[in-house]
Amino acid sequence: MGKRIPSCCRLVLPFVLTLLLLLLVLAPDVRVAHAQGLKLVGPKKYYLVLGNSLAFGFQPDLDFTHGYSDYFFQDLKAHGTTNMVNLACPGETSVTFLNGKCPYPFLRKYPYLGSQLNAALNFLRAHPGQVSPVTLDIGANDVLPYLNSQTCAIDTTGSASALQTLDYNLRQVILPQLRAALTVNGQVTGDLLVMNYYDPYQNICPNTVPYSQQINEHLASDVQGFGVLVDVFSAFGGAAVPNNNICSYTWMCSVFHDIHATDKGYQVIAQAFEQTAGY
Template sequence: MLEKTFLRKQFPLRRLATSLLLTMLLSLTFSVGAASAHAQVTLVGPKQHYLAVGDSLAFGFQPDLDFSHGYADYLYSNLKGHGTTSLANFACPGETSTTMIKGGCPYSYLRKYPYVGDQLDAALLYLYLNPGKVSPVTLDIGANDIKGSLNTSTCATDVASFNAELAQLDANLTQVILPKIRAALTVNGVVTGDIVLMNYYDPYQNICPNSVPYTQLVNQHLAQDVAGYGLIADVFSRFGGTTTPNPNICTYTWMCSVFKDIHSKDAGYQVIAQTFEDTLGY
């Protein structure tokens, strides 16, 4: 996930203003695309099985080693009331969109659901073995893709690296991950399950406020990438959005604890689950 994620850079005032203006323009463009995509997606509704894929947030990582109260667990509790009887959580802490496709997740020994090989192929096999019986499929991926751009000591971002990593994330999502998941959900020409991709909160926004435009840009790309395949769950807004300082960072994550950890607490995972629930409208 987000481990050591999200990008920031000490800009001179003029460059920061330019960055913020660009973000505003991109926000308008992407919001129109996202709204259009939302209108194009017809929800199927909950089915017998719920599949969660992604990184350490989907896994439900917490530094106190409580791995049983992630957003997938809370969402599954809600889905039980709609007839869902099982949760298959394939998420792997540290997963990037590339390792999701090619394998090599650094913390594969922590996986809750046993499988061999890369996460995407394992998820696709699960879908093909349960045709028409899986919905929703929730996904969060991308924060680990861009973490190499960040210097956590100086709050500086390597912009060229960030742009390259973001472009690779877009390609992995739109050319491989999302089309393959939708294809596996399609039975006899009919899409039988819902796909929901979440965006990210910015755990560093109180430490380096200039990280926020980068986080917003990542989230705008995620919304655009999922267009036509599914819905976007706006976790960023539910965690307080651009408000800085953001008191929710201390309330919902471990950033203000002795762990100084970017992952969500129980309260944060509950908020994420609620965001998925509200987005799905089940």
């Protein structure tokens, strides 16, 4: 028989094991970013927010101050970030991101003229080496017009064309230019984090789940080599139908019947950013 563990150690051992387990659970998971082939720089003075209504922090009750960027900024403050600049515009597509004419420019939190991309590049060039991270969510408004939420019908031809446009705009223009603007004297000075999308319709239109997964596959492919993908789709519960998180993470079950995230949903998105970045 083996040696008996002294009674004092028998009392301490469960505590030690529990502590180790907590450390494993609570420790930032930096493996995600590393697995995507990029070494992250870490937070700096400025946090730059780019994208559409989710980046803006839209909620149908007109609470625009509890978006995922606001929650993520609170985390970044603990790492030395002092300023958040939110250029996001509700209704933005990858086309208007490039060319301007966002449908709701009056809602923007940060004033600028022209396209969001140009505003972002101007800000990055005016603050070289001082901006990290840059977060981006774009693409949902490119494909949403091809989904009929009343009948659950999807215009596959139109959506395929929209995805081609999104791929081109991201890989050939948006992401390369942002990456270049984050590069100073040959060194990448900031992190670019791009989120994918949850499916707000999956409980009422289960056929949209593969559609959402297809969009997210395109985003995952597009971001490779330029930044890190943040998997919001999985954080919201993934492809399961019914998805019990939809009613609490979005406004779909409320009187608004709205696709945007609730406070809780935005917190979940922010946590996905935090866990992916591993700051």
